Amino acid sequence: MADNSGYKKFISDFESGLKEIFSQHHQEVKNLTNRGFSKETLAAIMEFNPLSVSVPSEYGGRGMKVKECLGVLEAASYESLSLSLIFGINIALFLEPFAKYGQDSLKPKVFKKFIEEQGMGGLMISEPLHGSDALGMQTSHFLNGDDTYHLKGTKHWQGLTGMADFWLVASKEQKSDGSLGRDISIFVTDQSEDNQKIEVAEYYKNNGLYPIPYGKNTLDLSIPQEALLEPESTGIKMLMDLLHRSRMQFPGMAMGFLKRIMHEAHTYCNDRLVRGNSLLQFDQVQYQFSKLQHAFTVCSAMCHHSSLTSGYDVNLSLFGVEANTIKAYVTDLMQNSAQTLTQLMGSSGYKIESYGSRGIMDSRPFQIFEGPNEMLYGQISEAVSKQMMKQKMSTLMEYLSSYDLTKDAIKHFKGLLDFGVERSMPQRKHVIIGQLVSRVVVADYVQNLANKGFNSELINNCIQNLIYEVSQFVTSYKTENQISPVEGFNDNSSWKSLV
Numbered sequence: 001m002a003d004n005s006g007y008k009k010f011i012s013d014f015e016s017g018l019k020e021i022f023s024q025h026h027q028e029v030k031n032l033t034n035r036g037f038s039k040e041t042l043a044a045i046m047e048f049n050p051l052s053v054s055v056p057s058e059y060g061g062r063g064m065k066v067k068e069c070l071g072v073l074e075a076a077s078y079e080s081l082s083l084s085l086i087f088g089i090n091i092a093l094f095l096e097p098f099a100k101y102g103q104d105s106l107k108p109k110v111f112k113k114f115i116e117e118q119g120m121g122g123l124m125i126s127e128p129l130h131g132s133d134a135l136g137m138q139t140s141h142f143l144n145g146d147d148t149y150h151l152k153g154t155k156h157w158q159g160l161t162g163m164a165d166f167w168l169v170a171s172k173e174q175k176s177d178g179s180l181g182r183d184i185s186i187f188v189t190d191q192s193e194d195n196q197k198i199e200v201a202e203y204y205k206n207n208g209l210y211p212i213p214y215g216k217n218t219l220d221l222s223i224p225q226e227a228l229l230e231p232e233s234t235g236i237k238m239l240m241d242l243l244h245r246s247r248m249q250f251p252g253m254a255m256g257f258l259k260r261i262m263h264e265a266h267t268y269c270n271d272r273l274v275r276g277n278s279l280l281q282f283d284q285v286q287y288q289f290s291k292l293q294h295a296f297t298v299c300s301a302m303c304h305h306s307s308l309t310s311g312y313d314v315n316l317s318l319f320g321v322e323a324n325t326i327k328a329y330v331t332d333l334m335q336n337s338a339q340t341l342t343q344l345m346g347s348s349g350y351k352i353e354s355y356g357s358r359g360i361m362d363s364r365p366f367q368i369f370e371g372p373n374e375m376l377y378g379q380i381s382e383a384v385s386k387q388m389m390k391q392k393m394s395t396l397m398e399y400l401s402s403y404d405l406t407k408d409a410i411k412h413f414k415g416l417l418d419f420g421v422e423r424s425m426p427q428r429k430h431v432i433i434g435q436l437v438s439r440v441v442v443a444d445y446v447q448n449l450a451n452k453g454f455n456s457e458l459i460n461n462c463i464q465n466l467i468y469e470v471s472q473f474v475t476s477y478k479t480e481n482q483i484s485p486v487e488g489f490n491d492n493s494s495w496k497s498l499v
């Protein structure tokens with residue numbers, strides 16, 4: 001077991017500091033004077049130097065240990081999912097990729113800003129016409145005569161728009177004939193340099209995550225060559241390594257959020273009397289509460305797994321099935337859990353200070369950004385069905401029994417998966433199979449957590465839940481579904497004309 005003594009103090013000081021700061025902040029929210037953090041609130045939080053966890057030790061940080069990064073994200077999301085996302089953006093979308101692929105000459109200046117001056121950084125990939133289809137991006141660069149890169153384009157929906165000190169910007173090389181190359185390059189830009197300053201064309205009114213500014217950014221920059229990130233092979237592989245590492249750190253942001261939801265639901269359901277009984281006496285409430293515990297256990301298993309496998313020295317570009325499984329499933333659990341808490345709390349859940357209703361809006365975009373979940377599930381299924389075809393395997397059971405990520409957990413799903421899947425099946429079927437496979441992959445993580453001594457009752461419930469979910473996906477997959485949209489939906493479709 002690693003020496004945790006310094007970290008234990010660091011994280012417990014941070015947790016108690018946040019508790020105090022947020023008890024004050026919640027008063028602000030109740031009075032509706034401030035829907036985001038005030039500058040003072042954010043500055044007080046940053047006094048704890050939480051981002052030092054993802055700065056290399058040679059630059060004064062705590063050395064980029066995944067467990068520490070996830071611990072900071074968890075502590076923050078117990079109080080505020082927005083705060084945790086601010087840290088998630090800085091850690092996974094800026095500091096880790098910059099530490100790994102940035103040029104050494106720029107590192108002292110950049111890391112000093114984070115360690116000494118509460119600096120912040122974010123990532124620019126999405127463009128107004130290229131979101132899910134990020135590789136179609138049109139932002140471009142070419143090398144100028146003066147040996148600087150000229151970078152031009154429009155990006156939007158970047159977390160920390162107008163607030164970050166540094167950006168990683170994804171772009172394509174513009175060739176001499178004006179066409180764009182296929183590979184992606186990433187540059188680090190510095191807002192304190194006039195010719196690198198990214199202008200905010202518009203701030204968006206985001207419908208949740210209030211403390212995080214979003215908007216549209218215009219880029220017309222001149223950037224030194226030392227700002228170009230250096231991939232190990234192709235730029236696309238570097239981008240996939242970055243995105244997969246980030247997806248594998250989503251459970252850190254989810255962990256405190258799901259734990260808080262479980263705590264809030266338990267307190268409310270215990271204290272609330274209906275016909276003389278606490279809510280927790282009702283069967284349906286017990287079932288809903290056990291689903292919150294399931295989410296908590298799954299997320300714990302994912303944090304445990306990511307801490308052990310996704311160190312920044314590992315190249316994760318080929319970890320698509322794992323990264324997609326973790327990101328898509330944990331963010332579905334976040335949204336479902338927020339909905340469940342809001343329901344369980346009845347009308348109290350609809351108050352603005354309720355963690356559940358705030359959580360519904362705040363967790364919703366997690367299912368969309370860094371890959372919409374249905375796309376990620378579809379990709380899992382594509383990868384599995386491709387391998388099944390290649391290895392001439394006829395049933396999912398046969399394939400998952402020999403697949404590294406599932407072979408130890410497949411025993412729980414015996415008798416359920418004796419059917420084949422085809423690469424050519426409709427996308428909606430791929431999404432179902434992706435969801436199904438993700439639950440089997442997660443069963444393996446849960447088992448590994450059990451082997452380390454995690455609460456066995458939570459583990460047993462969690463495995464039962466996963467089996468139940470898989471059996472529902474099997475039914476759904478096997479049910480004929482050729483429903484397609486009706487083109488003339490405005491014709492003869494007024495009920496009033498029929499009365």
Ligand SMILES: Cc1cc2nc3c(=O)[nH]c(=O)nc-3n(C[C@H](O)[C@H](O)[C@H](O)COP(=O)(O)OP(=O)(O)OC[C@H]3O[C@@H](n4cnc5c(N)ncnc54)[C@H](O)[C@@H]3O)c2cc1C
Pocket residue numbers: 089122123124125126128129130131132133156157158159209365368369370371372374375
């Ligand atoms: C709160 C928030 C924070 C964000 N943070 C950042 C950030 O920090 N940096 C950054 O660069 N970007 C960020 N984004 C942008 C985000 O990554 C994109 O919005 C996302 O990739 C979706 O792109 P789009 O909005 O253009 O949707 P579209 O590409 O128009 O897709 C819309 C929907 O269509 C469906 N769809 C799309 N493609 C397919 C397909 N191939 N198959 C099946 N269904 C499909 C999905 O349901 C998808 O949600 C953020 C967005 C939000 C809302």
